[in-house]
Amino acid sequence: AQSVAQPEDQVNVAEGNPLTVKCTYSVSGNPYLFWYVQYPNRGLQFLLKYITGDNLVKGSYGFEAEFNKSQTSFHLKKPSALVSDSALYFCAVRDIETAGNKLTFGGGTRVLVKP
Amino acid sequence: NAGVMQNPRHLVRRRGQEARLRCSPMKGHSHVYWYRQLPEEGLKFMVYLQKENIIDESGMPKERFSAEFPKEGPSILRIQQVVRGDSAAYFCASSSGRQTYEQYFGPGTRLTVT
Numbered sequence: 001a002q003s004v005a006q007p008e009d010q011v012n013v014a015e016g017n018p019l020t021v022k023c024t025y026s027v028s029g030n031p032y033l034f035w036y037v038q039y040p041n042r043g044l045q046f047l048l049k050y051i052t053g054d055n056l057v058k059g060s061y062g063f064e065a066e067f068n069k070s071q072t073s074f075h076l077k078k079p080s081a082l083v084s085d086s087a088l089y090f091c092a093v094r095d096i097e098t099a100g101n102k103l104t105f106g107g108g109t110r111v112l113v114k115p
Numbered sequence: 116n117a118g119v120m121q122n123p124r125h126l127v128r129r130r131g132q133e134a135r136l137r138c139s140p141m142k143g144h145s146h147v148y149w150y151r152q153l154p155e156e157g158l159k160f161m162v163y164l165q166k167e168n169i170i171d172e173s174g175m176p177k178e179r180f181s182a183e184f185p186k187e188g189p190s191i192l193r194i195q196q197v198v199r200g201d202s203a204a205y206f207c208a209s210s211s212g213r214q215t216y217e218q219y220f221g222p223g224t225r226l227t228v229t
């Protein structure tokens with residue numbers, strides 16, 4: 001079975017400071033990993049994905065994430081946070097060898113960027 | 116290129132009524148997924164469909180819930196005899212089918228059962 005853990009319910013950061021949102025996963029096979037962002041009363045917007053190759057993945061709006069196989073982690077990062085980055089962030093995993101195309105999501109981390 | 120479309124955006128039903136949620140995938144996408152999000156929780160997979168076929172329904176409740184994706188028209192998630200516990204946001208996503216491709220999500224339908 002595949003699972004995702006986002007250990008922090010909320011992350012508070014001052015505008016201009018680095019932002020990190022943590023994610024760890026568990027799969028039987030090789031993982032495909034995704035980050036999505038959700039603004040209030042909206043659907044999820046795709047940020048970035050790791051499929052294979054370079055462990056550092058760059059995505060939309062200045063976000064990046066680092067895949068660490070030994071630590072089974074895929075933390076989301078942004079060097080300098082903006083107030084507009086305040087939203088709910090979801091990490092998701094797909095284990096194609098056992099779970100087909102369905103995504104398993106973490107519980108979400110609320111990010112609050114203060115001016 | 117329009118994104119994933121869902122309607123209605125908000126739906127209110129009394130206990131015992133039926134709810135029908137519609138999803139039109141992105142142009143060129145033939146794979147549709149339904150997820151449910153309870154308040155302050157993550158999304159839970161419900162069902163994965165291709166045209167005229169249910170591929171994976173491992174997340175669907177055994178009773179009252181059904182889904183279809185006909186040859187023509189949108190995908191439909193149907194909930195019969197709704198109960199208060201069905202109140203949630205229901206999101207549809209679509210993809211082109213390649214397993215490496217991300218899923219694109221619609222704005223969701225917020226179902227309230229009174």
